[in-house]
Amino acid sequence: MNKHVFSVIIAGCFLILATVAPTRAQMPGTAERVSIPFDFIVGAKTLPAGEYEIRRFSDLPDGLVVSNLRHHADAMFETEPVAARKIVSKGEIVFHRYGDSYFLFEVWAPGLETEREALPSRQERSLRREMARNNGEPETVALAAY
Numbered sequence: 001m002n003k004h005v006f007s008v009i010i011a012g013c014f015l016i017l018a019t020v021a022p023t024r025a026q027m028p029g030t031a032e033r034v035s036i037p038f039d040f041i042v043g044a045k046t047l048p049a050g051e052y053e054i055r056r057f058s059d060l061p062d063g064l065v066v067s068n069l070r071h072h073a074d075a076m077f078e079t080e081p082v083a084a085r086k087i088v089s090k091g092e093i094v095f096h097r098y099g100d101s102y103f104l105f106e107v108w109a110p111g112l113e114t115e116r117e118a119l120p121s122r123q124e125r126s127l128r129r130e131m132a133r134n135n136g137e138p139e140t141v142a143l144a145a146y
Contacts, residue, residue, distance in 0.1 A: 031055035032091040032145035040102040042075040079116035091145030096138035098127040
């Protein structure tokens with residue numbers, strides 16, 4: 001009986017550790033850095049090309065902020081968790097490209113089974129509908145984070 005109780009407690013501890021183990025991009029105050037060589041859109045805001053940092057702005061994982069490291073350009077945006085197609089060893093920042101317009105799409109943190117997907121802006125939804133009418137899809141552009 002004692003062995004059974006002890007086994008259940010140990011299994012419970014491992015389960016808790018597996019579900020709440022912190023990782024770099026998921027902890028408030030930690031960040032992914034990325035060099036973005038093009039202007040891009042987050043929500044309704046256009047940000048210039050440059051060196052950026054992406055981090056959580058609260059204890060909740062849904063809200064992220066992207067900040068330019070050299071200029072005072074930043075934007076807060078909401079995300080949704082999405083099961084990762086693959087677990088990456090290095091962070092990635094993914095954009096959707098429609099012609100010359102780039103929209104922040106996903107933030108992948110290393111070692112996670114979920115990624116954060118930015119909620120599409122009204123402008124991106126409009127471009128996506130227009131492209132779908134022409135049987136097209138946006139190009140996906142991924143940049144390595146460090």
